[in-house]
Amino acid sequence: xxxxTAADTDAAGSPTTYNLAFVISDGGACTPEWDGMYAIGDTxxxxxxxxxxxxxxxxxxSFGGASGKELASTCDNASGxxxxxxxxxxxxxxxxxxxxxxxxxxxxxxxxxxxSEAIALLQKKRPGLTVSFTLPVMPSGLDAEGLALxxxxxxxxxxxxxxxxxxxxxxxxxxxxxGDYAITSAEAAHEQLQKVFxxxxxxxxxxxxxTSMIGVNDVDNETFGLSDxxxxxxxxxxxxxAWVSMWSTxxxxxxxxGSATAGDAATDCSGVNQSAGxxxxxxxx
Numbered sequence: 001x002x003x004x005t006a007a008d009t010d011a012a013g014s015p016t017t018y019n020l021a022f023v024i025s026d027g028g029a030c031t032p033e034w035d036g037m038y039a040i041g042d043t044x045x046x047x048x049x050x051x052x053x054x055x056x057x058x059x060x061x062s063f064g065g066a067s068g069k070e071l072a073s074t075c076d077n078a079s080g081x082x083x084x085x086x087x088x089x090x091x092x093x094x095x096x097x098x099x100x101x102x103x104x105x106x107x108x109x110x111x112x113x114x115x116s117e118a119i120a121l122l123q124k125k126r127p128g129l130t131v132s133f134t135l136p137v138m139p140s141g142l143d144a145e146g147l148a149l150x151x152x153x154x155x156x157x158x159x160x161x162x163x164x165x166x167x168x169x170x171x172x173x174x175x176x177x178x179g180d181y182a183i184t185s186a187e188a189a190h191e192q193l194q195k196v197f198x199x200x201x202x203x204x205x206x207x208x209x210x211t212s213m214i215g216v217n218d219v220d221n222e223t224f225g226l227s228d229x230x231x232x233x234x235x236x237x238x239x240x241x242a243w244v245s246m247w248s249t250x251x252x253x254x255x256x257x258g259s260a261t262a263g264d265a266a267t268d269c270s271g272v273n274q275s276a277g278x279x280x281x282x283x284x285x
Contacts, residue, residue, distance in 0.1 A: 003034045003045055003092075007250035010052070012277025013284035017058045019098060019245060020049070022065035023088045030075035032088040036068040040091040049092050060096035061089055062134070070105045072115035081118035086126070095126070098164065100134040106145045116149075116156035123159055130161040134211065137165035139174070139181050141188030150196050160197070161207065162242045165189050167232070168213035168224070175221035178212070179228035183235050186210055190239075202240065209242040214251055214279040215270025225272060229282035237285070244283050252279045 001010060003020040010018075024036045032040050049059055063085065064070040075081035089097060099119070105111060123129050133153070135146040142150075142165070153160050167182035174181060186208060193204040210232060216223050229246070236244045246252070253276040255269035265271065270279065 001249040003048065004038055004042075005250065006048060006051075007252075009252040009277040009280065010249050011055060012249070012252060013280030013282075014055075015057055015280070015284075017060055017096070017243070018052050019060045019062050020092060020094075021062045021248070022068070022100065023061055023063045023071070024065065024068035025071050025074040027069060028074060030071065030080045030084050032063075032071060032084045040088045046091070053093070058096065059092055059094050060098050060132075061092050061094045062098040062100050063088070064100040064102070064105060064134075066100075066102055070099075070101065070111065070115075072111040072118070073105060073108060075114070075118075078114055078117040078121055081114060082121040082125070085118060085122055089126075089129075095128050096130050096132070097122075098132045098134055101149060102134075102136050102166075106136070106149065109148070112149050112152050113156075116152040116158055119153070119158045120156045131158060132162035132164050132209070133160060134164040134166060136169075137167060137185045137189055138170055139184040139188065141185065141192050147192060147196065150193075154196065162209050163189065163193060163207060164209040164211055164243075164245075166213075166247075167210050168247070169217050169219045169222065172220055174219075177228070178217075178222060178224040179231035182210060182212055182224075182228070182232050186235070186239075186241070205239045205241050207242060209244065210236060211245045211247060213247045213265075215272045215274075216265045218265045223272060226274060226278055226282050229279050230285075233283050233285050246279055246283060249280065252277055 023032050026033045071084050167185050190204050212224050251270050253269050254274050
């Protein structure tokens, strides 16, 4: 969900944790900002975070994302990067950090190594800090770059609590059931996590999370419907995965009739017929 802008569907489904997106670089220095535009101490953001916490939910700070520059690509050293991550966590009053690494950031081996080193430093200073990675996935599982990132985390002794796979935007050749694709992706990633981290089957499920892009995806022919959300929730409950979530709360509503975005991957609506908050409720059960 957006850390800077409220949506009337934020509370739908009574979330236990809100993933606040995204903290990135200000562009050229080791300075963390929300969306690369708002200071981490921005009063409006603080007010929003406070309101979210009043519901009893926790907040997780997500670093990176598909746009802008992740801090690991603009900070010069691990200690400075760790300090930048810590400052953002403190501003949100959070002990949960998620690192959404995709696109060019995932293939940049230097920033991958620097990030791992910084997270390890941060966890030494903050023993209660939980760390998750959000990574792209295919029905065949995590790609080589995603696995290399997890191996880097292992090599730097990062304690990874969860790997959150983005079950979305597979490609134009994937035009079948999105719920089935999400499950196939999870099963493949589950096997990979057992190997990378040396986990039992049960522990690997507990260390896996699924995030789906609701409604119309960015790739043609991919639409994740309400029945897919229910299917994924039932699968997750059966396997005991860490969590299921969606991209995103501000898309969890029907596009206005006649809107140019209806039927396309809009930023503020799903592109499918639904009531407001229906996907959040479907994931909640």
